[in-house]
Every structure is written in structure tokens, then in C-alpha cells.
Amino acid sequence: MIRSILLTAVFMTSATLFSQKLKTVSYQDGTQKLNGLVTSNAGKKLPGVLILPAWKGIDDEAKAAAAALEKQGYIAFIADIYGEGNIPADNTAAAKTAGYYKQNYEAYQRRISSALEQLKKNGAVSDKIAVIGYCFGGTGALESARGSLPVAGVVSIHGSLAKDQTRKSGTLTAKILVENPADDQSVTKEDYDNLIKEMNTGNADWQIITYAHSKHTFTDPKSPDYNEIMAKRAWNHTLMFLKEILK
Incomplete structure (x- = not known):
């Protein structure tokens, strides 16, 4: 318990320091103003990683990931999916808002x-870009592949694997890594099996890594689900995947 509290405290302090080095980038989707964050190496010609945050919007885990990716030589950009004035205040609001985007893919x-x-x-080199996402963002990573967005690969980290089965499955050109916690109660066996079927139908280059004794938000030090060992392994797997497809 003490170790867990200390880890959370260190993570929160680090995330605050990281956020001080991130620059706000305002942009638009139609009339909606969006406020993303980019790492301090923006402007250089480097491989890029788009980070899709969890269901409450840009959070400390996304910021920490951005800072860590910058150290690895990537420009990282954290997307604002909801937009200014629409950030969920609690889990109930987050579930409703994230649910809208899952349905309206x-x-x-x-x-x-x-x-x-x-x-x-x-500054990101256009043919050397990947997407990683956490939870709701993990769903977005898969949607990036489904939508044939111009990315080399995607990483879904404890994301929802479900897709409306009335949707047609197309060719999936982005390489796909799914990091799936073994004890995630939000993922059913049917969801898991359907995703594999979808990726095979799409002739995708795919891989699923399942992490033992891990619940849904196992990578987030602020979550009671946090599994330090498995979180480190998942991050190393992410870095290995990114290095293969981007460098």
C-alpha cells in the first residue's frame, strides 16, 4: 500500500513537470475549438506519435507518455477529442461523452x-506516424486503423475491442498492437474473438499481448488497477513496436 501511494505521488509530480514542457496547440474541427498538447521538440523533422487519452480527456498518463516519447526521439501530440467546454467532469459524464464517439465512429x-x-x-514526418491510445483512446487507435487514416501503426492500450457487427470490415493497412489486460471485465470473449476475425479479414499485420493479473486501467499509476510490472512491460512493448515501424 505504501509503495503504491509513493508511486502515485511520484507519478503526479512527474506529470506536472512534464506538462510544463508541453505546448498548447489550438485547432478546429468545424466550429469546435480543440486544445491539444505537443512536446517541446515540435518543429523538428522527426517521427511522430499521436496520443489519444482516456475517457476524461487529456490526463496525467497521456502527458507522462508524451514526455517519455520525446526522450525516445519522437514528436508527441496529445489529441483533444471532446473540445473546449466539453471536458467531462466525472465518470458518468465521461461514459456518456465517450459513448457518443464510440457510436458515432x-x-x-x-x-x-x-x-x-x-x-x-x-514537424512529424508524414510517413512515420503512429497512434497510441489508452482506454477510450485505445478504441480510437483501432478506429484509426478501421478508418484507413494515414498512419504506419496503432497501439490500443486497454481499449474497448468491440465493434458494431453491422459495420463492414475492410482492409487494415496499419500495423496493429493490442495490449489487453487479462482481467478486463469490459472486454468479452466475443469482443476479443470478433476483433481477431476482423483483423484477419482485413489482412492486417496484428499482435495481441495479454497481461496476466491485470484489470482494466493497469497502466495508470493513479488507478487502483495499476500493475507496476505489467505496466512497464506494456510500455516496453509499445516502444519496441514504435521503433520497428517508425525508425
Whole structure:
């Protein structure tokens, strides 16, 4: 318990320091103002990683990931999916808002596409871009592949794997890594099996890694689900995947 509290305190302090180095980038989707964050190496010609945050919007885990990716030589951009004035105040609001974008997947793909454009405007090499996402953002990572957005690969980190089965499955050109916690009660066996079927139908280059003794938000030090060992492994798997497809 003490170790967990200390880890959370260190993470929160680090995330605050990281956020001080991130620059706010305002952009538009139609009339909606969006406020993303980009790493301090913006403007250089480097591979880029778009980060899709969890269901409450831009959070400390996304900021910490951005800072860590910058150290690895990537320009990282954290997308604002909901937009100014629409950030959920609590879990109930987050579930409703995230649910809207899951159902209206084309709107979600459009917001992701807008963020990708900002990542490129901030220096990312256009043919060396990947998307990673946490939870709701993990769903968005998969939607990036489903929508044939111009990315080399996607990483879904404890994201929802479900897709409306009335949707047609097309070719999936982006390489796909799914980091799936073994004890995630929000993912059913049917969801899991349908995703594999979808990826095979789309002739995708895919991989699923399942992390033992891990619940839904196992990578977030602020969550009671946090599994330090598995979170470190997942991050190393993410870095290995990004290095393969972007460098």
C-alpha cells in the first residue's frame, strides 16, 4: 500500500513537470475549438506519435507518455477529442461523452484525423506516424486503423475491442498492437474473438499481448488497477513496436 501511494505521488509530480514542457496547440474541427498538447521538440523533422487519452480527456498518463516519447526521439501530440467546454467532469459524464464517439465512429475518426494534421504541422514526418491510445483512446487507435487514416501503426492500450457487427470490415493497412489486460471485465470473449476475425479479414499485420493479473486501467499509476510490472512491460512493448515501424 505504501509503495503504491509513493508511486502515485511520484507519478503526479512527474506529470506536472512534464506538462510544463508541453505546448498548447489550438485547432478546429468545424466550429469546435480543440486544445491539444505537443512536446517541446515540435518543429523538428522527426517521427511522430499521436496520443489519444482516456475517457476524461487529456490526463496525467497521456502527458507522462508524451514526455517519455520525446526522450525516445519522437514528436508527441496529445489529441483533444471532446473540445473546449466539453471536458467531462466525472465518470458518468465521461461514459456518456465517450459513448457518443464510440457510436458515432466517423466523428471520432474525424477528430483523430484533425489531430494527425496538427502533429504533421508540428514537424512529424508524414510517413512515420503512429497512434497510441489508452482506454477510450485505445478504441480510437483501432478506429484509426478501421478508418484507413494515414498512419504506419496503432497501439490500443486497454481499449474497448468491440465493434458494431453491422459495420463492414475492410482492409487494415496499419500495423496493429493490442495490449489487453487479462482481467478486463469490459472486454468479452466475443469482443476479443470478433476483433481477431476482423483483423484477419482485413489482412492486417496484428499482435495481441495479454497481461496476466491485470484489470482494466493497469497502466495508470493513479488507478487502483495499476500493475507496476505489467505496466512497464506494456510500455516496453509499445516502444519496441514504435521503433520497428517508425525508425
